[in-house]
Amino acid sequence: MEKQMKLLLSQITEKFNEQTKTLTTEITKNVMEALDEKLKILREENNDLKTKVNSLEQKISYYEKEKRRNNLVFFGIDGKGKTELELVDHIKEIVEESGTNLDSQEISNIQRIGKQSENNFPILISLTTSWKKHLILKNKRHLPPNVYVKEDFPKNVLEIRKQLQPKMEEERKKGNIAYIKYDKLIVKKPGTINREKRKRETTKSPNTQSQKKQNIVNTTKIATPQNSAREVIKPSILAYVSRDRSNSMPELPKNK
Template sequence: MDKQTTTLTDSITKAVLKKMDDKLTPIIEENLFLKNEVEKLNEKVKRLEFGKKENNSILYGFEESNEHINIVEMVSKTLSDSGIEVHKTDINKAFRIGKVKEKARPILINMLNAWKRDEILRNKKKLPKNIYVKEDFSKEVLERRKELIPHLKEERKKGRIAYIKYDKLVVEGEASGMRDKRKRDQSASPKTKNDTENAPTKVNKINAFEKMYRI
């Protein structure tokens, strides 16, 4: 009786588990499908958001007053006077962002062409000391960039050339100073005949200087 009871229990358990698996399998597959679809939609949203902000940049340091001032004219004149040729017709729109407070609010400018926006960013050192420009990133990207800063500092301490590009940390091998020092150290040590004969065969190196880290 005990043997029959055990056999019966095992068969019932297997039958119940099989039915549960049969019912759960389509649910699990549907959940995986929905998860993939959500990820695809998130990527599309990110691309759309990036495209929307592609021509944008944010200017800080422009004084704000109660008088009506044409922001487009003020920005284009300041940039042109600084040696960055920008005409009013190059700017699609310009307006202040953020809540009204004691300090001057930053100005968001949307250029008609991305290359003109890039030209402003490349020449940002020409701007007056009290005015500076930054790229227009989403809140999510700003948080990721903030998280990458400790990694950026760590890589630079190691002597590598590192910088943050959008939401990634790019590391390009060693800094030039470190490479030059290594070359000098190698050239300073004289090579003997035995060293030359026993030297390993030179192998072509793969260009793997660029690494990207995601948070």
């Protein structure tokens, strides 16, 4: 009898262990499936948030770039004690010394920025046009001594440009054409620019270009002090007006 009880107890224990193992496996499986489903939802939400953050960062970067697109920063200008109007006149005089004409109406904003260096603050000006900004930068080598001008960049872009500076100098030592455009280093082989220019020139049709010039240009003769005549090409405004008017006016219906 005792042996039968022991055998029965052993069978019950074995069955109980099997059921426990089965239940544990099922419960673990169900829990893992539920966790996987939750994690999948969290991953999708996380990816959506990353996409939105990247999109917002790109928009902020774009607006930051556009806001500073017509800005210039002057260094080495003594602006201490000067009013805003006096600063504008002072900047105009300095820019005109480099050979670039600058009107007060072309400056939309002016302010002191950064830290003071002796009596000089960096002075930021906002121009109304991009072409005037590029003209000032083109003639910056003619500015007075100790006065220099730079483009206005965000802080993160300035850091990137600072890191790219040694790489640019290294490429130039190799004989390559290297320059920093906003936050990217552009490197070209010496003969690349000439090939690109030739490609652009070959894409234009000579006949088409000459026909356009003949349509919009009048040739007149002007007497020189030596009593000789030379041809001077001047654009004809009437040619532009007549051409635009003929293109813009609708064709009138013919009388039957």
